[in-house]
Amino acid sequence: MTRPITYSRWMAGLLALALVAAACPQRMRAAGKIKIVTTTSDLASLAQEVGGDRVEVDSIARGYQDPHFVEAKPSFLLKLRQADLLITVGLELEIGWLPPLITQSGNPRIQPNSGGYFDTSQFAEILEKPTGVVTRAMGDVHASGNPHYWLDPENARRVAQGIANKLAEMNPGDTAYFHSRLADFSKRLTDAEKAWDAEMQPFHGRKVITYHRSWPNFLKHFDLVSAGEIEPRPGIPPTPSHTLELINMMKRDNVKIILVEPYFDLKTPDAIARETGAQVVVMPPSVGGEKEITDYFKLFDYDLALLTKALKAAQ
Amino acid sequence: MKRITLLCLACMLAFPWVAGAQAQKPAKDDRDERLKDFEERISVLEAEVQALRAAAATQTVQAPAVAPAAFDVAARPAPAANPPLAQQAPETGGAQPQPPAYGGASSMAKVLNPDISVIGDFLGATGTSNVPPALQAAGRGPLPVLALHESEVGLQAIVDPYARADFFLSFGESGVNVEEGYLTFTSLPAGFVAKVGKMRSAFGKVNTLHNHVLPWTDRPLVTQSLVGGEDGIDDAGLSVTRILPAPGGIFLEGTAQVFRGDSADVFTSSQRSDASVAGHLRGYKDLNESTNVDLGVSYARGHNDLGSAFLTDLYGVDATLHWTPLRRTIYHNFVGRAEFVWSRRDQLPAQQRAFGFYTSGDYRINRRWTVGGRFDRSGRARTANLTDDGFSALLTYWPSEFSQIRGQYRFTKYAEGRNANELLFQFQFSLGAHGAHPF
Numbered sequence: 001m002t003r004p005i006t007y008s009r010w011m012a013g014l015l016a017l018a019l020v021a022a023a024c025p026q027r028m029r030a031a032g033k034i035k036i037v038t039t040t041s042d043l044a045s046l047a048q049e050v051g052g053d054r055v056e057v058d059s060i061a062r063g064y065q066d067p068h069f070v071e072a073k074p075s076f077l078l079k080l081r082q083a084d085l086l087i088t089v090g091l092e093l094e095i096g097w098l099p100p101l102i103t104q105s106g107n108p109r110i111q112p113n114s115g116g117y118f119d120t121s122q123f124a125e126i127l128e129k130p131t132g133v134v135t136r137a138m139g140d141v142h143a144s145g146n147p148h149y150w151l152d153p154e155n156a157r158r159v160a161q162g163i164a165n166k167l168a169e170m171n172p173g174d175t176a177y178f179h180s181r182l183a184d185f186s187k188r189l190t191d192a193e194k195a196w197d198a199e200m201q202p203f204h205g206r207k208v209i210t211y212h213r214s215w216p217n218f219l220k221h222f223d224l225v226s227a228g229e230i231e232p233r234p235g236i237p238p239t240p241s242h243t244l245e246l247i248n249m250m251k252r253d254n255v256k257i258i259l260v261e262p263y264f265d266l267k268t269p270d271a272i273a274r275e276t277g278a279q280v281v282v283m284p285p286s287v288g289g290e291k292e293i294t295d296y297f298k299l300f301d302y303d304l305a306l307l308t309k310a311l312k313a314a315q
Numbered sequence: 316m317k318r319i320t321l322l323c324l325a326c327m328l329a330f331p332w333v334a335g336a337q338a339q340k341p342a343k344d345d346r347d348e349r350l351k352d353f354e355e356r357i358s359v360l361e362a363e364v365q366a367l368r369a370a371a372a373t374q375t376v377q378a379p380a381v382a383p384a385a386f387d388v389a390a391r392p393a394p395a396a397n398p399p400l401a402q403q404a405p406e407t408g409g410a411q412p413q414p415p416a417y418g419g420a421s422s423m424a425k426v427l428n429p430d431i432s433v434i435g436d437f438l439g440a441t442g443t444s445n446v447p448p449a450l451q452a453a454g455r456g457p458l459p460v461l462a463l464h465e466s467e468v469g470l471q472a473i474v475d476p477y478a479r480a481d482f483f484l485s486f487g488e489s490g491v492n493v494e495e496g497y498l499t500f501t502s503l504p505a506g507f508v509a510k511v512g513k514m515r516s517a518f519g520k521v522n523t524l525h526n527h528v529l530p531w532t533d534r535p536l537v538t539q540s541l542v543g544g545e546d547g548i549d550d551a552g553l554s555v556t557r558i559l560p561a562p563g564g565i566f567l568e569g570t571a572q573v574f575r576g577d578s579a580d581v582f583t584s585s586q587r588s589d590a591s592v593a594g595h596l597r598g599y600k601d602l603n604e605s606t607n608v609d610l611g612v613s614y615a616r617g618h619n620d621l622g623s624a625f626l627t628d629l630y631g632v633d634a635t636l637h638w639t640p641l642r643r644t645i646y647h648n649f650v651g652r653a654e655f656v657w658s659r660r661d662q663l664p665a666q667q668r669a670f671g672f673y674t675s676g677d678y679r680i681n682r683r684w685t686v687g688g689r690f691d692r693s694g695r696a697r698t699a700n701l702t703d704d705g706f707s708a709l710l711t712y713w714p715s716e717f718s719q720i721r722g723q724y725r726f727t728k729y730a731e732g733r734n735a736n737e738l739l740f741q742f743q744f745s746l747g748a749h750g751a752h753p754f
Contacts, residue, residue, distance in 0.1 A: 062604070065641040072754040073607060074566040074599040081506060081558055100753045103479065106558060108502035113476060136717055136746075236715055237682045263642055265682070 034170055037083040037110075039094050040067050041288040042150045043120060043159070045296040047087055049185040050164040054174050060101075063288025066263040068140070068235070072097040080105040083116065085170065087163065090121035093147035115170075121147065123162040124155040127216045139233025151285060152217035153193050156296055160185055192297050197222070199304055203311045208257040209246065209278075211264045214285050218303075227255045230268055238268040250276045256314035257307075259283050262290075279310045429472035429480075432749035434527045435742070438464035442737040447729050449698075453580065455539060458739070462488055465526055471750045477502045480512075481750070483525065494525070494549065508556045516548035516578070517556075517570040517595035518613045519631040519654050521673075528752055530650065530677045532723045532741040536691035536705050537671030541658045542629065543579030548593065548615060550574035550582070566599040574617070581627060581696075582617030591617025609635040625661040627696070651676045658696050669694030677709070685711040691727075701730035718744040 036057045038044040044059035051057060058079050061070045067089070080086065080101055088094055102110060102117075109116035126145035134143050149155045164182040168175040204223040211230045219226050228249060232242035249255070256278045260269050269280045283303045284290055293299050444457030451457075466486040473479045478500050485494040497512025515523050521538050526545070534545055542548060552574030561567035576584030576591040584590070593615040601607045613631035618624075632655045639648040653674040660667045671693025679685045691705035705727040712720045720742055727735040 062641055066644050069644045071637070071639060071644075072751065073601065074568070074597075074609070074754060075564070075601045075607070077558060077568075078564070078566055095748075096751050098751075100751050103499055103501055104508060104556075104753060106501075106503070106506040106508045106556070108504075111476070111501045112473060114502070136715075140716065263644060265643070265646055 032171070034084045034167060035082055036085045036087060037079050038087040039070075039098060040089055040150070040286060042156075042286050042296060042299070043087045043089065043163075045287045045299075046150075046156060046160045047163050049296065050160050050178055050181045051167055052177065052181050054171065054177060055167065059288075061286075063284060063286035063293065064262050064290070066261070067093055067286070068096060070094070070097045072101050074104075076101055077105050080110060081107045083107060083110050085116045085118055085166070086110040087118045087120060089147050089150070090119035091126065091144045091147035091149075092142050118163070118166055120159040120162055121145075121149065123158040124149040125152065125158075125217070127220065128213065137233075139231070140235030146213060146216050148214045148285065149217050151215060152221045153189055153196070153300065154221065155217060157186055157189055188297070192300065196300055196304055199308055200224075203308070206257070206311060207253060207255045208259055209250065209255055209272075210259040211261055211269065214261055215259060218285075222304075227253060230258070230260075230264075230272070243268060243272060247272055247275045250278060257281060257310055259307075261285050279314060281306050281310045283307065427472075429470045429482075430748040430750060432469040432471075432745065432747035434467045434469070434745045434749060435463065436465040436467070436526055437742040438462050438532060439740045440737055443735055444737055445727075445729070445733040445735040447731045447733055449731075450729070455544070458737075459488075464488070464741075467494065467525065467527060469747075469749050471748075474498065492546075506557055510554040510556075511552075513549065513551045514554060516550065516572060516574065516593045516615060517554065518542065518548050518593050518615045518629060519595075519611065519656065520633045520635065520652065521654060522547040525752070527743055527745070530652075530675065530685075530687055530711075531689060531707060531709060532721055532739045533707075533725070535654070535673035535675075535689065535693075536703050536727070537654065537656050537673050537693040540693040540695050540703065541581075541656045541669060541671050543581040546579040548574075548578040548581055548591075550576070550578045550591065552591075561598070564600065566597075568597045568599075570595040570597075576617050578617070580620065581615075581629070583620040584618060585623045589618040589623050591615065605640050606636070606638045609633075609637070619660060619662070621662055627661065628659040630657040630659075631655065646679065646682050648679045649676065656693075658694075658699075660696050662697065667697060667699040669696050669699035683713050685709075685713070687711070695730070703730050704728045717746075718742070 034051065034055045036047050036051065036055050038047055038057065038059045040061050041059045041063040044057045047055060048057045060076050061067045088098065102112065108114060111117060126149055129145040130141055130143060134141055160182055164178045167178045200222040205225060207225045207227040209228045209230065210226060213229055213234055216226065228246055230238050230246065232239050258269050258273060258278050258280045260266065260280055260282050262282055262284050266280065272278065273280045283306055284293060287293055287296055287299050290302060293302050438458065439461045440458035441460065446455060446457050468484040470482040478498050480498050482496040483494045485492045493513055495514050497510045497514045500509040503509055517523060521534060522542055538544060538547065552572055554570060554572040556568060556570045559567040559569050572593040574591045576582050576589040578591065582591045595611055595613045597611045599607065599609045611633040615629040617627060619627045634653050636651040653672065655672040658669045673689055673691045675687065675689035677685055677687035687709035689707040692702060694702045705725065707723050707725045709721060709723045723739040725737045725739060
């Protein structure tokens with residue numbers, strides 16, 4: 001009946017456990033390579049562009065997944081605990097899942113405000129920063145601005161530059177390497193941009209509607225106009241009254257394109273398309289959204305091919 | 316001084332326009348109107364300067380480490396807003412003297428405030444509860460017809476470069492309780508994560524969950540009967556967690572905890588040495604990108620209310636299966652859970668060995684609706700030969716991700732032969748920035 005337990009006994013046990021666990025090997029940086037984990041596949045692509053073979057890059061969210069709603073699975077902790085650098089989109093895009101992962105990772109290098117936590121929104125041009133009073137009546141608004149900024153090649157260039165500077169700071173010996181990779185990336189991006197801009201030039205000023213407000217940077221870059229969203233407010237599912245308003249507006253203003261991210265249901269977009277004669281274009285907003293979209297360049301190649309085809313057909 | 320500079324600047328900017336206008340229309344009435352116009356424009360400019368200063372101050376705090384422009388790949392304009400403002404802030408800050416804000420009301424102070432959130436849990440119950448007197452005496456009386464069951468206030472922030480802190484204050488109908496309040500050391504060597512403070516013990520799954528993340532309006536019978544009910548094993552102590560090496564992509568994590576030894580009706584500390592302990596070993600594996608399994612074994616041990624010589628041991632096994640198709644994350648998912656608990660309680664005249672479990676499943680049909688069910692069975696810790704059974708069916712509606720409306724039909728068959736048929740309904744709503752909970 002009497003099985004006394006005391007602090008000292010259990011504290012000793014806890015200490016022993018801690019010592020045993022401490023003896024378990026922590027993986028060290030492999031052959032000088034910087035281990036990078038990014039929250040999204042787009043940042044992974046940019047980090048790979050500038051990091052080349054001096055980095056190992058892994059992304060948490062898949063390109064066909066809604067980056068707002070990633071599950072904070074423990075398997076991600078296995079990646080995070082070994083990371084030297086965590087690159088995030090920021091602007092509260094990952095707020096629903098990243099903070100507990102960082103805390104649980106047991107990795108001091110990637111904690112916020114430590115050297116290995118890197119939020120790239122600081123380099124980008126951010127659109128749709130709310131002014132005035134922000135409330136949830138506006139839906140799931142991001143108080144610091146729209147986080148889908150990677151969909152403008154200009155921002156990709158700035159982010160890549162930021163990453164290159166960061167990598168050079170972490171491995172000063174490879175500074176020249178990262179700089180030359182960045183210069184090469186930037187040149188290829190400039191060339192690609194010329195082609196993309198030429199492709200989109202005939203469609204300047206055309207109106208489109210989108211499912212979620214994922215595309216402001218993209219639309220701005222290619223001089224397209226957003227006429228509205230299928231979501232009545234960011235993060236709020238479509239409602240019949242809003243859908244009806246949208247249909248009337250599209251008929252009135254002759255809007256013929258509906259852009260939908262691959263992770264949204266097509267029921268409402270299809271219904272709107274039937275009513276208005278518009279085309280639904282399922283356009284991945286991220287690298288990896290489709291099998292063939294293996295890097296940042298292919299993302300725009302793929303999306304613009306889809307979009308120009310639809311825009312031509314709508315003329 | 317700055318005001319005058321601004322005024323001059325505004326005048327200079329406006330001068331060419333003024334001069335042109337004067338040449339065309341030298342009338343005196345027009346001049347007054349223009350003067351008014353200038354005044355308006357100056358006040359707009361002043362407001363803009365103020366707004367920019369505030370923004371710059373905020374950004375200085377949030378992102379002090381702007382990467383040095385070591386090189387610029389293309390001679391393109393710098394981002395319109397952030398880095399230049401952040402750099403300017405120290406120079407421009409304080410140009411317009413403001414009375415000191417001792418209440419912390421300045422924008423700078425707000426930036427350092429913790430994230431504050433409130434989650435309201437409004438719970439109603441109808442039908443026959445038929446709770447046996449023995450359970451009523453143990454504080455498990457019927458739910459009131461309407462109640463603001465709990466208001467959970469969360470205060471969360473990073474303390475310093477080494478730790479973060481989380482407080483969850485639970486305001487119930489009968490008072491306030493620090494549900495959790497702990498410091499997490501995130502920068503320990505060798506991959507350790509340590510927590511110090513009052514926290515929910517890592518025993519099993521349900522015990523670690525706050526009310527608002529439960530898939531039900533209540534807690535399962537096994538939790539009520541063997542693991543301390545709603546409060547659960549929740550005590551002041553310290554906790555150490557570490558991810559352990561494992562083969563084959565398995566995530567293995569061990570947690571060891573020492574508590575004071577006071578937790579609801581499970582553990583009671585009669586003297587300083589009456590500590591309670593808990594341990595949890597968790598194994599997790601992704602079966603594919605959509606499906607994963609999460610298995611755990613738990614152990615907890617402490618002294619019970621009969622005195623220091625009387626111990627209660629708890630053994631637990633938990634299993635969770637998650638399925639979420641990544642292309643339709645917000646529309647469909649399934650979570651199957653089961654938890655088994657064995658209790659061994661020293662008491663007179665004989666030790667009581669009770670067993671209980673629940674098993675449940677929840678399926679999200681679409682973006683707004685989730686259906687679920689739960690089966691319960693549990694012996695009672697103090698009278699192990701009495702076993703209660705239960706069944707629940709649930710329907711949850713999500714107006715947005717910040718509120719939910721839930722209905723639960725609950726049937727309970729008490730060991731004494733009484734049956735309860737109840738309809739529970741719940742409105743839950745969340746204000747502010749409530750930090751995400753672990754998976």
